[in-house]
Amino acid sequence: MTSVGMLLEVQGLEVTFPTTRGLLKAVDGVSYSIAAGQTLGVVGESGCGKSVAALAILGLLPPPGAVTAGQVLFAGADLVRLDPGALRRLRGDRLAMIFQDPLAALNPVVPIGDQVGETLVIHHQVAPSLARKEAAALLRRVGISDPDRRIAEYPHQLSGGMRQRAVIAMALACRPALLFADEPTTALDVTVQAQILDLLDGLRADTGMAMQFISHNLAVVSRLADEVVVMYAGRIVEKAPTNELFRHPAHPYTQALIDTVPVKGRRPRGSPPMKLPSIPGQVADMRTVRTGCGFAARCPQAAYDCRAAEPPLRESGKNHWVACFRAAT
């Protein structure tokens, strides 16, 4: 993997939580990179480590979680070893983030305009009056009508979609180089989700920022991402350009996930309700110690070697990486 022109490079990231049953490796040796202006989609089910990895990169891991190995290179610095003050100066400025629940990300007793302008005041010492003006411009940019009136309103006066737009405006205030978006549309209705996805992709194209878009929803990711990383049980099981991943999924988990998602049009017209292909078993329990491939217990192709050793991530095609002994090369 080359490092030329990469904005973010994550190498061998490992995040551990001490538990009563021993150390839990929530993220287990994850490596990927994002180029400027690109969108990386990260998909996986609950507990696969997709959110924890992002929080670790941003230095926002809830204690007692800790990064126990690896490095995260951003703009020449290793974020893992950066002192907290320096990381704080990057966060909200060059590195921005939006999360699933916009209401939790907004202060209920501060007007929207002040919250959107706040990052400018903090990071760039902009005068509050000027920041408020800039906030109105940002709100207009994210598609909030009548922004001069909206800046005086409080979060409870906005709809869910409007709140997420306001949070996006906050994240964009300092023109970040990289935006982490963790399930930003999961709490929204599908028509509003489509608007927010259009907005995010449009902003990326206009500003040249890069994006790490985390979601459990394969279809949502496929709309935005240039490249997709599939995670299972704390590890990357497959990584490929978006079209390639959906056309030629190589890992049995990716294949099964694509087949199992109920999407409109899978059931033929005129056919009665019929069973969907499904993945047997439960989502991997990270608390149990395991050897070998995390998906082996649910995998139709698993053999002895899958349970004995962990398959390494290897290149199976051009820019197509897969961690599976059974996958064709």
Add this chain to the structure above:
Amino acid sequence: MNGAPLLSVEGLVKHFPVQRSLFRLGRGTVVRAVDGVSFELRAGETLALVGETGCGKTTVARAAAMLHRPTAGRVRFRGQDMTRLRRRGLKAARRHIGLIFQDPLSSLNPRLSVARIIAEPLVIHGIGSSRDRRERALELAAAVGIAIGDLDRHPHAFSGGQCQRIAIARALACDPALVIADEPVSSLDASIQSQVLNLMIDMKERRGLSYLFITHDIGVADAIADRVAVMYAGRIVEFGGRDEVFHHPVHPYTRALLDAVPQLGGGRGTAVSEPGEPPSATSLPSGCPYHPRCPKAQALCKEAIPELTSPGAKGATLAACHFPD
């Protein structure tokens, strides 16, 4: 259509008063959660009620089981008008309705064993001896894929998907004719969703159930439904067979809703977004509630609320639109 419908909802209205302050009910302000909904559910079919947050689909589901007393309208189940029933009559009627909710963990009593949870409806309706009930719980657990050895454990020991299996077993305990399922797979992971949907399809085939299936997920509705009702702002805007509604929608909202769903591997810009958001149920627009967002809206749409009628010769689909496609 052969025979009387299993469930028939006629002119259902449910308004909730809004509390303005802690001590005073605001006069005149109501949430018009459901504003005149009528449909029939035939025995043996799955009717999916789809729509976005706040469209009233959950309120319809709850009113269909008489968990909410409707403000107006009738709910007939097996020919009996449930809105006229009081406590005892209602309890007897509800024996034939199973309920499944979105959040599997919070809908299971954390202090009861799984065997007891599954048998609870039998206890409530006084069916069988305790040994019979235990046997019935064993049989249901096996049918939904819960290991017999797990029956004496408590809900917290199970994953979300397993809890939803337990909830399905409980809903089936009294051999219901109708199961009302409110977003039963929405909180589950992708790989578990299809397991639970498959189980529901399987149970329906084996036990001759009918489902009133509430979901916001078009993909899920497409997989399981025989017929579909699309709701918007407290009303049904389109009603028809699954093929017709999902492949030849006639209401502009249905079309927008379908277009907004991202497709697997679709790539950039493949879903189309419509402007605006659903209206607040406390201040619905005049006329057709969709007119402020509708690309086809004309003067008439701002004045008159369109009735749910057959838009053309095709006949099978009903739409509430002045200018259907």
